[in-house]
């Protein structure tokens with residue numbers, strides 16, 4: 001079933017060399033720049049930070065950027081992660097969705113997968129290689145974020161340890177992996193790469209808005225809703241405040257469930273076929289968008 | 295090497311293959327022909343284990359095409375009719391990838407094939423024309439040392455010179471005792487290469503046999519010039535499509551009635567006579583359009 005996975009993984013990484021390096025460098029570089037910029041120009045003293053937090057104590061802003069913790073700490077790290085965690089998680093998720101679909105359904109749609117399958121590679125080798133390469137990318141992403149965060153945060157604010165920076169990096173990598181798995185599932189369910197892309201982004205939006213629903217409730221009574229979303233979960237790591245690791249594990253667990261489902265579908269389906277009928281994607285999106293309006 | 299037993303394949307409510315039976319023996323070149331949409335590629339995809347038969351079983355080397363796909367694929371080479379490659383890799387890199395995945399390869403043969411097919415393996419696949427992409431897949435296939443070649447319209451897009459090189463490659467493999475399952479629309483190719491032919495139409499096998507056997511089932515074309523006009527030809531059993539063409543009378547005959555027809559015609563003083571088997575083209579045309 002998995003024969004030649006490693007060779008295919010190597011092949012994917014070879015094709016991705018330039019593309020992924022640019023993506024990751026851009027994301028990690030942006031992170032480093034923003035830490036320095038915000039640390040040295042906007043949030044330089046406690047008064048500014050108190051003012052900022054007061055402004056953020058507002059349902060619609062929290063729905064947008066994520067939840068504020070209840071502790072009254074005015075250190076830069078916690079405010080930065082509050083601001084930037086989801087803003088960084090979203091491009092990481094998008095990058096993973098593109099990566100996985102490019103190497104699964106898009107390859108299949110273009111007829112390249114057929115030739116690979118006619119070679120001695122297992123039925124699950126290709127999806128496994130796509131996931132393994134995504135895992136490797138996310139490890140690199142996690143490492144990149146960790147190191148830049150650790151270094152730049154050390155410059156802005158002395159006395160910040162390595163562990164919160166590691167949690168920051170790993171949280172982002174874990175979210176990336178989970179959305180790689182979401183994309184893997186829809187690459188199997190939908191017969192076109194556009195459909196797979198549509199469904200994956202749709203699920204990403206749902207995850208984003210369920211946690212927005214929870215986060216806008218400043219009394220924190222709808223926490224359960226946030227805990228089904230990978231975005232909601234990583235916010236609850238409270239990086240630079242409590243530094244919880246359990247949300248990362250839950251996020252990875254969600255990813256594994258999606259991946260297992262994707263592998264299962266891949267093990268029996270015919271080539272060039274999906275499970276969701278063509279056109280159902282568009283209909284579903286239309287229906288679901290009509291719900292809140294109607 | 296191939297054994298397809300009562301295979302049916304449905305796509306939803308559409309039956310693409312309806313109870314198909316086929317066999318391919320060692321060292322045999324089998325042509326699989328039929329009109330567009332007949333089910334040739336579908337059959338091949340069942341053989342490759344990338345479509346699962348709805349009913350029946352396809353076996354390659356005695357193993358189940360779906361369950362033992364990886365084992366089977368170690369010993370087969372497949373070339374599709376429309377080869378799509380990775381635009382950023384060179385042709386050589388693609389061949390390397392295939393070699394790497396297969397783990398078996400004849401490097402001397404590869405160099406010779408690249409030369410014969412006149413392929414530049416250092417160019418990016420993005421820049422290849424359709425024919426050149428086919429060549430990449432053909433070189434990788436014929437250099438693979440596989441025991442069975444499954445080719446689905448492999449020469450679409452090749453120029454006549456390259457078509458010739460391809461045919462030589464197939465004959466070379468055949469002489470080594472390898473099996474070839476060739477789906478094709480090019481009749482001259484089928485005529486030159488194949489030991490046996492199977493015709494599929496609307497998901498059903500309508501004929502299987504050697505070319506000789508297929509010809510026997512069909513009509514010969516007769517062309518005669520006689521001293522006097524031939525009378526009563528129309529009403530003779532086994533005579534069809536009588537037409538006058540200058541001095542010549544042309545008609546088709548059922549080969550089983552040849553004796554009686556010649557006897558009748560000879561009464562009118564035969565001056566010249568030509569007889570030709572139907573061209574393969576005619577023969578297939580007859581099968582393709584029959585019972586529509």
Ligand SMILES: Nc1ncnc2c1ncn2[C@@H]1O[C@H](COP(=O)(O)OP(=O)(O)OP(=O)(O)O)[C@@H](O)[C@H]1O
Nearest residue numbers: 272305308310328329330331332333334335336337
């Ligand atoms: N995935 C699919 N879903 C639904 N119908 C399909 C699918 N694949 C093939 N078909 C149908 O099955 C029939 C057989 O197709 P197939 O590709 O096997 O034809 P073919 O003999 O290879 O034709 P051609 O000479 O054009 O290559 C066609 O009518 C086609 O529309």
Ligand SMILES: [Mg+2]
Nearest residue numbers: 334335336446
């Ligand atoms: Mg076809």
